[in-house]
Amino acid sequence: MAGHVNSLHDQVAQQLRDQIFAGELSPGAFVDETRLCEQLAISRTPLREALKVLAAEGLIRHEPRRGSFVNEVTEQDLDEIFPVIALLEGRCAFEAALQATDADIAALEGLHQQLEGSAAQGRIPDYYAANYAIHEAIIAMAGNKWLAQVISDLRKILKLARLQQLNAPGRLAQSLAEHMAIFAALKARDAEGADAAMRTHLTRQREALRQLARQSKSRIAAVSTEHDKSGVPT
Known part of the structure; x- marks a missing residue:
């Protein structure tokens, strides 16, 4: 029962x-x-x-x-979560570089080809899907269940925030370049390089989100100013 x-x-x-x-x-x-x-x-x-x-x-x-x-995820929450998840996923990339088999790298290469194709055609939903699959594959390659569990818990909070960092100007191309750098380090079995590249990737995600938040505030302020001038909603 x-x-x-x-x-x-x-x-x-x-x-x-x-x-x-x-x-x-x-x-x-x-x-x-x-x-x-x-x-x-x-x-x-x-x-x-x-x-x-x-x-x-x-x-x-x-x-x-x-x-x-x-729950509502605040900007402060994001400021506190991103450095932690960058460290954790960086460690995953480090361990993945040491553990990866040739078959793992071949599978990852296929996912990166999907990522490149989605970026080239501006298919953002497909890019997000390939991006997610790549992060999951790296976590699986690391083979560390404790890292996987903590990252999964933090990812749920980030998912709650419904983040759309690829909408920041220039972010799609930047994100793709970061992913290719992570993949190059994994392919070379360069554990420290993979760790550093992954941490850079997550840190820049946070910067892109800050940029979007600033743009959103500017738009709201502009609408509010226009409303004050006209006395009617715009």
């Missing part, structure tokens, strides 16, 4: 994760337990167990007497 309850609350946690990442439960949204119980045809117990799991992952926060809310 315990196994059934466990598997049920794991399933519920995954359904809620999917809703959060799809934007159906948006950042800051109140988690309506009654509605979710009806929607998922479950009792309160597995739902509350699932919410505890998501709270431990940082996707949900519980406020006494108010209930549960979807």
